[in-house]
Amino acid sequence: xxxxxxxxxxxxxxxxxxxxxxxxxxxxxxxxxxxxxxxxxxxxxxxxxxxxxxxxxxxxxxxxxxxxxxxxxxxxxxxxxxxxxxxxxxxxxxxxxxxxxxxxxxxxxxxxxxxxxxxxxxxxxxxxxxxxxxxxxxxxxxxxxxxxxxxxxxxxxxxxxxxxxxxxxxxxxxxxxxxxxxxxxxxxxxxxxxxxxxxxxxxxxxxxxxxxxxxxxxxxxxxxxxxxxxxxxxxxxxxxxxxxxxxxxxxxxxxxxxxxxxxxxxxxxxxxxxxxxxxxxxxxxxxxxxxxxxxxxxxxxxxxxxxxxxxxxxxxxxxxxxxxxxxxxxxxxxxxxxxxxxxxxxxxxxxxxxxxxxxxxxxxxxxxxxxxxxxxxxxxxxxxxxxxxxxxxxxxxxxxxxxxxxxxxxxxxxxxxxxxxxxxxxxxxxxxxxxxxxxxxxxxxxxxxxxxxxxxxxxxxxxxxxxxxxxxxxxxxxxxxxxxxxxxxxxxxxxxxxxxxxxxxxxxxxxxxxxxxxxxxxxxxxxxxxxxxxxxxxxxxxxxxxxxxxxxxxxxxxxx
Amino acid sequence: xxxxxxxxxxxxxxxxxxxxxxxxxxxxxxxxxxxxxxxxxxxxxxxxxxxxxxxxxxxxxxxxxxxxxxxxxxxxxxxxxxxxxxxxxxxxxxxxxxxxxxxxxxxxxxxxxxxxxxxxxxxxxxxxxxxxxxxxxxxxxxxxxxxxxxxxxxxxxxxxx
Numbered sequence: 232x233x234x235x236x237x238x239x240x241x242x243x244x245x246x247x248x249x250x251x252x253x254x255x256x257x258x259x260x261x262x263x264x265x266x267x268x269x270x271x272x273x274x275x276x277x278x279x280x281x282x283x284x285x286x287x288x289x290x291x292x293x294x295x296x297x298x299x300x301x302x303x304x305x306x307x308x309x310x311x312x313x314x315x316x317x318x319x320x321x322x323x324x325x326x327x328x329x330x331x332x333x334x335x336x337x338x339x340x341x342x343x344x345x346x347x348x349x350x351x352x353x354x355x356x357x358x359x360x361x362x363x364x365x366x367x368x369x370x371x372x373x374x375x376x377x378x379x380x381x382x383x384x385x386x387x388x389x390x391x392x393x394x395x396x397x398x399x400x401x402x403x404x405x406x407x408x409x410x411x412x413x414x415x416x417x418x419x420x421x422x423x424x425x426x427x428x429x430x431x432x433x434x435x436x437x438x439x440x441x442x443x444x445x446x447x448x449x450x451x452x453x454x455x456x457x458x459x460x461x462x463x464x465x466x467x468x469x470x471x472x473x474x475x476x477x478x479x480x481x482x483x484x485x486x487x488x489x490x491x492x493x494x495x496x497x498x499x500x501x502x503x504x505x506x507x508x509x510x511x512x513x514x515x516x517x518x519x520x521x522x523x524x525x526x527x528x529x530x531x532x533x534x535x536x537x538x539x540x541x542x543x544x545x546x547x548x549x550x551x552x553x554x555x556x557x558x559x560x561x562x563x564x565x566x567x568x569x570x571x572x573x574x575x576x577x578x579x580x581x582x583x584x585x586x587x588x589x590x591x592x593x594x595x596x597x598x599x600x601x602x603x604x605x606x607x608x609x610x611x612x613x614x615x616x617x618x619x620x621x622x623x624x625x626x627x628x629x630x631x632x633x634x635x636x637x638x639x640x641x642x643x644x645x646x647x648x649x650x651x652x653x654x655x656x657x658x659x660x661x662x663x664x665x666x667x668x669x670x671x672x673x674x675x676x677x678x679x680x681x682x683x684x685x686x687x688x689x690x691x692x693x694x695x696x697x698x699x700x701x702x703x704x705x706x707x708x709x710x711x712x713x714x715x716x717x718x719x720x721x722x723x724x725x726x727x728x729x730x731x732x733x734x735x736x737x738x739x740x741x742x743x744x745x746x747x748x749x750x751x752x753x754x755x756x757x758x759x760x761x762x763x764x765x766x767x768x769x770x771x772x773x774x775x776x777x778x779x780x781x782x783x784x785x786x787x788x789x790x791x
Numbered sequence: 792x793x794x795x796x797x798x799x800x801x802x803x804x805x806x807x808x809x810x811x812x813x814x815x816x817x818x819x820x821x822x823x824x825x826x827x828x829x830x831x832x833x834x835x836x837x838x839x840x841x842x843x844x845x846x847x848x849x850x851x852x853x854x855x856x857x858x859x860x861x862x863x864x865x866x867x868x869x870x871x872x873x874x875x876x877x878x879x880x881x882x883x884x885x886x887x888x889x890x891x892x893x894x895x896x897x898x899x900x901x902x903x904x905x906x907x908x909x910x911x912x913x914x915x916x917x918x919x920x921x922x923x924x925x926x927x928x929x930x931x932x933x934x935x936x937x938x939x940x941x942x943x944x945x946x947x948x949x950x951x952x
Binding site for chain 1: 862
C-alpha cells in the first residue's frame with residue numbers, strides 16, 4: 232500500500248501506544264495535520280507551543296508513558312524549547328515532532344526555517360532530522376525507544392514537509408531497534424549489592440535520600456520495603472516527592488535548601504546515606520564539602536555519569552533502581568528494634584516541625600491554603616506547581632501519598648509549567664482531582680492555556696497564591712540584597728476573576744481566611760471547566776526553613 | 792593535570808562530530824586537539840581527542856560521551872602501548888645562508904622538504920607530539936612563516952582493538 236510520510240507517522244504513533252498528542256498546527260506540518268484529521272489519536276490544541284510541550288510533559292509524568300507534542304517549523308519549534316529543556320532536566324520521556332521546511336529549502340534561510348536539531352542538541356537525549364520518507368518508521372521507533380528506556384528524556388524528531396508529503400510503499404512492518412551505541416541497561420554488579428547490604432546491616436544512623444529515579448523506575452514499593460524492613464528514615468528530593476508516602480512514620484519530607492530541619496539534621500548526623508535515583512543537585516546538598524559529612528554513601532542510579540559526578544561514593548551501583556532495590560531487599564535481615572536513631576529523629580520532628588507565622592495585616596497565609604487543600608483531598612489529588620514560593624509551599628505542606636501526583640519543574644525551574652502540565656495530567660487521569668498551585672507571576676506566563684482547558688472542558692483548579700510579588704526573588708532581595716525589591720513588585724496585574732470569566736472559566740476571589748475552605752469545596756465540585764482561585768495572601772510571607780545558597784545544610788534560617 | 796588521549800568510535804553520520812564537540816563545550820571540558828576520520832568500517836568513524844584533566848574529569852568525559860546515542864566505544868589509550876602520530880607542515884624562512892643548516896635539521900628528524908620557494912622551504916614531518924614539538928623548536932630560530940599541525944591519531948599496539 233502506498234502511504235504518505237505523514238500517514239506512516241500516525242500509523243507508527245498508534246503502534247507505540249500513543250492515544251493523545253498535544254500540538255499546534257502551522258505551514259510545515261500541514262501534511263501531518265491532514266493525517267491527524269482522519270486519525271483516532273486525540274489531538275489537544277494548545278494555545279501556545281510551550282503549553283503543548285508542558286502538557287505533554289504533565290501527561291508523561293502523571294502516567295509514566297511517553298508524552299507527545301507537535302509543532303510547526305521555525306517559531307513553532309522554538310516555542311517548544313523551554314518545554315523540552317524542562318523535560319530534559321527532569322528526565323521526562325517525551326517525543327517532540329517539529330515540522331521543517333522542505334528538504335530542498337533547508338539551509339537557505341527559508342520562511343519559518345530554524346535549525347531545530349542544532350538548537351535542541353544540548354537539551355535533548357537525542358534528536359533526528361529525517362532525511363527520507365523511508366526512514367520515518369525506523370526513526371519513530373528509535374525515538375520512542377530512546378525516550379522511554381534507561382534514564383528517560385526528550386527526543387526531537389524534525390520532519391521536513393516533503394518527507395511527510397511523499398508517498399512510498401509501506402507494509403506496516405517495522406524492524407527491531409538496532410542501535411549499537413545505545414543499549415538498554417540490564418542487571419547490576421552483585422558484588423556491589425552485597426557490599427551495600429553489609430553497609431546497611433552495619434549502619435547505626437542510616438538515611439535514605441530518594442529522588443525522581445525511584446518514580447521513573449516505578450520502584451516505590453521496593454523503596455518502602457527497604458525503609459520499613461530496616462526502619463530507615465526517608466527524605467526525598469523535590470523530584471522524589473511522592474515516591475514514599477508523606478504520611479509514613481519514617482518520612483522526613485524534603486531535604487535541601489527548603490527542606491525540613493529534621494531531614495537536613497538527619498543528613499548531617501547520618502553514618503550511611505543510601506542515595507537512590509538522585510543526582511546530588513546543588514539545591515539539595517548546599518555546600519558540597521559539608522554534605523553528609525559522617526556518612527558512607529551508597530549511590531544507586533541508572534545513569535553511570537551521575538555516579539561520582541558531584542560527590543565521591545563508597546558503593547556505586549549502576550542499574551535500574553527497581554531491580555537493584557529488589558536485589559538488596561532480598562538479602563536484607565529485618566530489624567525489629569526502634570533504634571536510638573529513630574527516636575532522635577522523632578524528637579527533631581517534634582521540636583522542629585514545619586511552621587509559619589501569622590499575617591500582620593490579617594491576610595491569608597499561603598501555607599494555610601496548601602494545608603486546606605490537603606485536608607480536603609487527603610493526598611488523592613495530582614498537584615502541579617509553578618516555580619518559586621508556591622512550589623516550595625506545595626512541596627512542604629501537602630502530604631503526597633503516591634508517586635506521579637506531584638508534578639513540578641525541579642531542574643530547570645520553569646515558571647509557567649504548572650498550568651499546562653495540569654492540563655496534560657487531567658487529560659491523562661480524568662478521574663483525579665488536578666490542582667495547579669500557582670503564583671501570580673508564574674500563572675501569567677501561560678495563562679492563555681485557559682482557552683485549552685475550557686475548550687476540552689477540563690475542571691483543573693488553579694490556586695493563585697497572589698502576593699502581588701515575584702515572591703521568591705523578593706524573598707532573596709529581602710535576605711541578601713538589603714530589601715531592595717528591584718522589579719519584583721507586580722501589583723499591576725489583571726483582575727484574575729474577570730480574566731477567567733472572559734475565557735468562560737470560573738473565577739473566584741478569596742480574601743478572607745474564613746472563606747478558604749468553602750471556596751475550595753465549591754471549586755472541587757466543578758466538573759466541566761477550569762476554576763481560577765485568586766487567593767489574596769500575605770504579601771511578604773517567606774519560605775522557611777532555608778539554607779542560604781552555598782551554605783551547609785545544618786545552618787538553616789527560620790522554622791526554629 | 793595530565794593529557795589524555797581518548798579514542799572514540801562513532802557512527803559515521805552527519806552531525807555526530809557536532810554532538811561530541813557540543814558536549815565538550817557544554818560540560819566545559821577542554822579539548823587540546825581533535826581529529827576525525829574514516830576507519831576500516833565505512834559506517835564507523837574514529838575521533839581521537841586529546842583532553843587535559845585529572846582522573847575524575849576523564850571519567851566524567853568518558854561517561855558523558857557514552858550517553859551520546861551515536862557513540863559506540865570510548866577508550867582511554869593514554870597508558871596503553873600505542874602508536875601515536877601527528878603531521879606538521881612548516882613554512883620556514885630559508886635564504887642561501889641557512890638552507891644547508893635547515894636541510895641538516897630536516898634529515899636529523901627524518902622529515903622531508905616538500906616545496907622550495909625563493910626564500911622559503913616547506914617542511915613536512917610526522918611523529919609523536921614530542922617529536923613535532925622538537926622540530927618546531929629547532930626551526931623556530933630561522934623564522935617560521937606559517938605552520939599547520941594536525942591533531943593526534945593513535946592506534947593500540949598488538950592484537951587489541
